[in-house]
Amino acid sequence: MSTFASQPLPAWKRAVLKVGSSLLAADGGGLSPRFALGLAQFVLTSRQAGREVVIVSSGAVAAGRALLANGKDAAATIAAKQALAALGQAQLIALWQRFFEAPVAQVLLTHDDLRNRRRYLNARSALLELLRLGAVPVVNENDTVAVDELKLGDNDNLAAAVASLVDADVLLIATDIGGLYSAHPQHHPDAVPLTYIRTITPDVLAMAGAAGALGTGGMRTKVEAADKAAMAGIATALFCGRDAATVAALAQGVLHGSLFAAQGNRLSSRKQWLRHAPVSGTLTVDAGAQAALLRGASLLPGGVRRVAGDFRRGDVVLVCNEAGDALAHGLAQYNAQDSARITGQHSRDIERVLGFRYDEAMIHRDDLVLLQQDATA
Numbered sequence: 001m002s003t004f005a006s007q008p009l010p011a012w013k014r015a016v017l018k019v020g021s022s023l024l025a026a027d028g029g030g031l032s033p034r035f036a037l038g039l040a041q042f043v044l045t046s047r048q049a050g051r052e053v054v055i056v057s058s059g060a061v062a063a064g065r066a067l068l069a070n071g072k073d074a075a076a077t078i079a080a081k082q083a084l085a086a087l088g089q090a091q092l093i094a095l096w097q098r099f100f101e102a103p104v105a106q107v108l109l110t111h112d113d114l115r116n117r118r119r120y121l122n123a124r125s126a127l128l129e130l131l132r133l134g135a136v137p138v139v140n141e142n143d144t145v146a147v148d149e150l151k152l153g154d155n156d157n158l159a160a161a162v163a164s165l166v167d168a169d170v171l172l173i174a175t176d177i178g179g180l181y182s183a184h185p186q187h188h189p190d191a192v193p194l195t196y197i198r199t200i201t202p203d204v205l206a207m208a209g210a211a212g213a214l215g216t217g218g219m220r221t222k223v224e225a226a227d228k229a230a231m232a233g234i235a236t237a238l239f240c241g242r243d244a245a246t247v248a249a250l251a252q253g254v255l256h257g258s259l260f261a262a263q264g265n266r267l268s269s270r271k272q273w274l275r276h277a278p279v280s281g282t283l284t285v286d287a288g289a290q291a292a293l294l295r296g297a298s299l300l301p302g303g304v305r306r307v308a309g310d311f312r313r314g315d316v317v318l319v320c321n322e323a324g325d326a327l328a329h330g331l332a333q334y335n336a337q338d339s340a341r342i343t344g345q346h347s348r349d350i351e352r353v354l355g356f357r358y359d360e361a362m363i364h365r366d367d368l369v370l371l372q373q374d375a376t377a
C-alpha cells in the first residue's frame with residue numbers, strides 16, 4: 001500500500017480533532033491509551049503554542065461493551081447500545097483526562113442540538129467559554145438519547161458540525177489509515193493515495209465506499225464530513241493516528257495524509273448564510289448604534305430603540321435604522337420578549353432586568369453581517 005507524501009498543513013489557531021473508535025478500542029476490548037497518548041501530546045504541543053483544540057472522541061460504545069461480562073451480545077438492541085454508550089462515556093472521559101493537567105470537559109451533543117438555532121448558540125457559547133477557561137473539551141454524540149444518531153449518525157459528521165460551530169480553522173480527522181485512497185486499499189492493492197482533494201465530487205465520494213466495521217463511519221462519512229467542513233470554509237486533514245511520526249509532524253505543521261480544501265473562506269460562507277437567511281424580527285437602532293455597527297462592533301441593548309416580530313434566541317433578525325434603512329442581519333442573543341425588556345438598557349443591567357444574562361450584546365459582532373459593506377464578502 002503506497003504511503004502519503006508530506007504537505008504543509010494550512011495555518012491554524014483553532015482546530016477540531018476527531019479521534020475514531022478504531023484508534024481507541026483495545027484489541028481485547030475496552031479502551032487503550034496506546035494511540036490516544038500521541039494525539040494528546042499533539043493537543044498539548046498545540047496548546048503550548050497558543051492554539052486551541054476541541055477533541056471529538058468516539059469510543060463510548062466500545063468502552064461500555066468491555067464493562068459488561070456479556071457486553072459482546074449486549075449491542076443487539078438500540079436500548080442496549082444506549083446503555084453501553086452511557087456506561088462507556090465515563091471511561092472515555094477518564095481516558096482523556098489521564099493525559100492532561102488541565103481539566104477535561106465532557107460535552108455531549110446530538111445533531112438535533114446543532115439544528116436548533118437556540119441550542120446551537122448555547123452549545124457554541126459553552127464550548128468557547130471552555131476554551132477560554134483553558135479546559136480541554138471532549139465532545140461525543142449524546143448516544144443515550146440520540147437514538148437516530150446511534151443508528152445512522154457518526155462522529156465524523158458531528159466533528160464537521162462542531163468545527164463550524166466553534167469557527168475552527170481546520171478539521172483534523174485521525175483514523176487508522178493513512179488517508180483517502182482511490183479505492184478501498186485492503187481490497188484493491190493498486191489503490192493510490194490522494195493527498196490533495198480540491199473538490200469533493202461524486203467520484204471522490206464513490207472512492208470512499210460504504211461504512212466500516214468497527215466504528216459506524218468508515219471512509220465515506222469522513223469524506224462527507226470534509227465536504228460539510230469545506231462548505232463552511234474549513235479545510236480537513238485526514239491522517240493516520242496510529243503513526244507516531246505522522247502525529248508528531250502534524251504538530252509541526254506537516255501533514256502526511258489527505259488534505260481536503262475549503263471552499264471559499266470561512267467568514268464569507270457564514271456571512272453569505274446570514275445575509276440570505278429569512279428574518280424573524282427587526283431591531284431598530286439609533287444613530288450611535290448604527291455608527292458602532294459600521295465600525296464592526298456588537299449591537300448593545302443601549303442602542304436599540306424598538307423590537308418587532310416574534311423571534312427566539314438564535315433566530316436571524318434584521319437591524320435597521322430609524323429611517324427604516326436595512327443595515328444588518330444578525331443572530332439574536334435574546335428572544336423577542338427579553339429583547340424588548342432590555343431595549344435601551346445598559347448591558348450591565350441585563351441581569352437585573354431579566355434575572356440572567358447570555359451576552360452583553362443583543363447581537364454579537366461575530367454573528368452580524370452588514371448588508372451594504374459586506375455585500376461582496
Ligand SMILES: Nc1ncnc2c1ncn2[C@@H]1O[C@H](COP(=O)(O)OP(=O)(O)O)[C@@H](O)[C@H]1O
Nearest residue numbers: 020021022175181183184207212215217218219
Ligand atoms: N478509499 C478508501 N481509502 C481509505 N480507507 C478506506 C477507503 N474505503 C474504505 N476505507 C476503510 O475506512 C476505514 C476507516 O474508517 P473507520 O474504521 O470507521 O475509522 P474510525 O473509527 O477512525 O472512524 C479504513 O481503515 C479502511 O478500511
Ligand SMILES: N[C@@H](CCC(=O)OP(=O)(O)O)C(=O)O
Nearest residue numbers: 021059060061155215216217
Ligand atoms: N458515539 C459513538 C461513536 C460513533 C462513531 O462515529 O464512531 P467512529 O466511526 O469510530 O468515529 C461512541 O462513542 O461509541
